[in-house]
Amino acid sequence: MAKSKVGKKTVKARSENVAAIHMIDLIRKKRDGVELDARELACIASGAARESIPAEQLAAWLMAAWIRGLSLQETRALTLAMRDSGEKFDPKPLRKTAVDKHSTGGVGDKTSFLVAPLAAACGVAVPMISGRALGHTGGTLDKLESIPGYRTELTLAKFERVLKRCGASIVSQTPKLVPADRVLYALRDRTGTVENSGLICASILSKKLAAGLNALVLDVKTGSGAFLKKREDAEYLAALMVATAEAAGTRTAALLTDMSQPLGRAAGNWIEIAECVALLRGERPAGCEDLRELSLQLAGWMIHLGGKATTPARGYQLAEAALVDGTGLARFLKMVDAQGGDIRVFDDPQKFHRPRATRVVPAWTSGYVAAMDTTALGWAVQRLGAGREKAGEPVDPHAGIVFHVKRGERVKRGASFATLYATSAKLLDEPEHLIRDAIQWSAEAPPAVPLISRVFTRSEAESHLAAATARD
Numbered sequence: 363m364a365k366s367k368v369g370k371k372t373v374k375a376r377s378e379n380v381a382a383i384h385m386i387d388l389i390r391k392k393r394d395g396v397e398l399d400a401r402e403l404a405c406i407a408s409g410a411a412r413e414s415i416p417a418e419q420l421a422a423w424l425m426a427a428w429i430r431g432l433s434l435q436e437t438r439a440l441t442l443a444m445r446d447s448g449e450k451f452d453p454k455p456l457r458k459t460a461v462d463k464h465s466t467g468g469v470g471d472k473t474s475f476l477v478a479p480l481a482a483a484c485g486v487a488v489p490m491i492s493g494r495a496l497g498h499t500g501g502t503l504d505k506l507e508s509i510p511g512y513r514t515e516l517t518l519a520k521f522e523r524v525l526k527r528c529g530a531s532i533v534s535q536t537p538k539l540v541p542a543d544r545v546l547y548a549l550r551d552r553t554g555t556v557e558n559s560g561l562i563c564a565s566i567l568s569k570k571l572a573a574g575l576n577a578l579v580l581d582v583k584t585g586s587g588a589f590l591k592k593r594e595d596a597e598y599l600a601a602l603m604v605a606t607a608e609a610a611g612t613r614t615a616a617l618l619t620d621m622s623q624p625l626g627r628a629a630g631n632w633i634e635i636a637e638c639v640a641l642l643r644g645e646r647p648a649g650c651e652d653l654r655e656l657s658l659q660l661a662g663w664m665i666h667l668g669g670k671a672t673t674p675a676r677g678y679q680l681a682e683a684a685l686v687d688g689t690g691l692a693r694f695l696k697m698v699d700a701q702g703g704d705i706r707v708f709d710d711p712q713k714f715h716r717p718r719a720t721r722v723v724p725a726w727t728s729g730y731v732a733a734m735d736t737t738a739l740g741w742a743v744q745r746l747g748a749g750r751e752k753a754g755e756p757v758d759p760h761a762g763i764v765f766h767v768k769r770g771e772r773v774k775r776g777a778s779f780a781t782l783y784a785t786s787a788k789l790l791d792e793p794e795h796l797i798r799d800a801i802q803w804s805a806e807a808p809p810a811v812p813l814i815s816r817v818f819t820r821s822e823a824e825s826h827l828a829a830a831t832a833r834d
């Protein structure tokens with residue numbers, strides 16, 4: 363096989379007569395707004411996966427792609443190349459329909475811990491490849507690793523064994539499984555290149571398609587805590603992901619959901635897991651109605667697309683029954699145990715929560731909470747120690763924020779607004795200021811925002827993209 367140069371290192375070109383590809387040319391092309399072809403994008407994905415392209419060149423290309431954007435063709439080609447950058451999971455031996463859910467990222471966004479066991483309890487297999495904290499948002503894997511012993515990096519053989527036993531397994535990309543996303547995801551986090559529809563689509567779908575899914579439900583966030591805050595950008599992302607996944611053979615639906623405030627009450631690592639376990643136990647904690655409702659809606663769609671319910675509404679009923687009768691909780695505990703986690707911590711989740719520093723922030727004014735800058739709230743959570751400053755750093759499992767007030771609620775000055783948990787007392791001040799600056803107050807109740815504002819299936823996605831292309 364011929365070898366071509368990428369940067370200073372070499373990557374293998376596909377055949378003897380393929381012209382050499384130089385990374386510097388791909389950076390300059392993207393910088394100048396020239397569309398890259400599938401072979402060029404495959405070189406970037408495989409060079410990222412094998413770490414044969416220097417980080418500074420990948421970072422420069424990512425920034426050029428962020429500024430110039432990726433065309434529909436580029437997005438599809440990059441998605442497939444990233445999917446193919448490593449091993450793939452084959453769900454056929456599970457003898458069940460493989461269905462998953464993925465969110466575009468938010469604050470307190472923890473529905474995975476509810477939908478995976480609930481959908482599994484209703485008869486579909488959920489092979490979930492997830493990510494770590496990205497930008498201002500928390501990471502599913504970081505949250506799971508707050509459970510002592512829980513292992514997120516499994517071999518494909520072990521992944522299959524857990525899925526056969528429990529119906530659901532939540533794991534990370536590895537040096538073998540979607541390695542291109544592992545490298546590019548961490549680099550995007552450090553270079554301010556997260557908020558781009560093509561890059562988000564390729565990152566999410568490469569992981570989902572490598573899991574060999576039959577069906578997929580996407581939770582596309584819109585509002586102040588989403589990566590793409592404007593509704594029209596979130597709609598475009600939803601349509602782009604549905605059309606790209608469908609073209610790759612996976613039945614897909616996307617729900618456009620509200621991220622104008624944290625989901626539920628808790629945002630952090632362990633405190634988010636504990637909140638989900640309370641819901642799985644059938645509790646109805648105040649302020650978690652949105653989390654419960656969204657999780658049941660997403661699970662309902664998973665169960666429907668997985669062929670276990672004739673409609674998403676029937677899927678919702680089945681998911682709710684599994685929540686109420688405790689089969690969802692049993693699945694969750696079985697999965698945690700199978701992945702090495704110590705389930706004794708769930709005997710008393712409050713006792714296990716051992717933050718080094720705590721501060722209650724009282725409301726600094728009276729009135730209705732009219733709006734929240736949820737991205738700033740997400741940064742406050744990360745700076746308490748729940749997220750990383752640098753790639754590879756450990757996160758504090760016990761850091762985070764519990765919000766006692768939701769958007770639209772009326773509060774009296776002096777009442778508890780939020781409780782902060784930090785790695786050390788010196789980390790408490792900046793997040794408190796971030797919270798104070800992030801809240802807008804009003805004398806009247808603000809208008810309600812729907813939790814789910816739109817659903818895209820294949821036909822809506824294709825017509826939305828066709829209309830967007832015609833406008834450009």
Ligand code: URA
Nearest residue numbers: 466467493562565566
């Ligand atoms: N989740 C991902 O896996 N990737 C992104 O780019 C954003 C959210």
